[in-house]
Amino acid sequence: MTTTETESEIAADWADCMLRIHAERDTAAFSRLFEHFAPRVKAFLMKSGADAALAEECAQDVMATVWRKAHLFDPSRASAATWIFTVARNRRIDFLRKQRRPEPEELTWGPEAEPDQADVVALQQESEKLAKAIATLPAKQRELIEKAYYGDLTHSEIAEVTGLPLGTIKSRLRLALDRLRHAMQ
């Protein structure tokens, strides 16, 4: 991978790895995905309060789940990063909270098993836009979004940690979401 590749080309590359894992059980593609995402998943779990050993064990488990469930990945509905995030989030609930995680029914696949390429490209471009929009959020808004996702904290718990009134947190999160939504139009 060279530095001249755009974000969405890199994302397309990860999506391609996912499809190879599913179609060909390609361990080389899996290894590349592992090298990139396992350390991120581990960091994400440590930010959620797991110690290094638990985060390591859980991150390995997340990556093994990625291999096992690769057939559920649909590049027209989620980027590889987004899909791995959802796997990591669910394993975090299993591991750290020891709870079941109810998931919505899967959408049934139509007769055409292959996702539409135009949808795949559109999704990659939107993901790139979203990444830029999040990167340019005001620091205070971005910080709260991160806390809400990484911290395993409810809004009231964020209020306790940050000392901010709950109303302020809710309005900052709302501003951040409005800004993201606006950027995506």
Added chain:
Amino acid sequence: MSIKHHLSEPLLMGYSAGTLPEAFNLLVATHISMCDECRAELASYDAVGGTLLEDCGSAEMSGDALATVLACLGEDTGKTDRRATPRRPGGGVLPTPLSDYVGGDLDAVKWRSVGGGVRQAILETSPEASVRLLHIPAGMAMPDHGHHGQELTLVLQGAFRDESERFARGDVEIADEDTMHTPVAEPGEDCICLAATDAPLKFKNLLARLAQPFFRI
């Protein structure tokens, strides 16, 4: 299906981030199984999570981590676990996430009478919030009640009316501390709802209040 009352932003974001209590997760997953609009909204919250995962920095994995995982994969080749198989709507009244908790469709629900013809079945979840199925005979009012915390009510069959609005299959009513309401099941079909709350309900009526600790409503 024309769903008019949807999940709120904080609920969708909390579900995506994985910070809601299990009881609320179950209600959210059940609603999303019926509602494409909220499913699409959820996908965008998940995309925020995906972007943050890309940017959250990295923590070095142990030297043999990849080898360890690769070694386990061999055992899994070609094998997919049960939960990994795409699930299909079964055509029953209860969407899959809910029938997983009940252990079947409506005929598998272990109802208990709570008086006035109303029946309920509490589903087992983690203790910080609770969730139950409610069966309210057509035309019957729920006991008049307010709320300490947040209460979500998702209609699965029939419909009910609040002071000003109608809730039918797929609709979610979101009530909080300030809501004092008297939901009434519409005439016709009995109303079946899934209700999740993070605090015990408070009843205005003394008898209902006395009965509350016994029936856990």
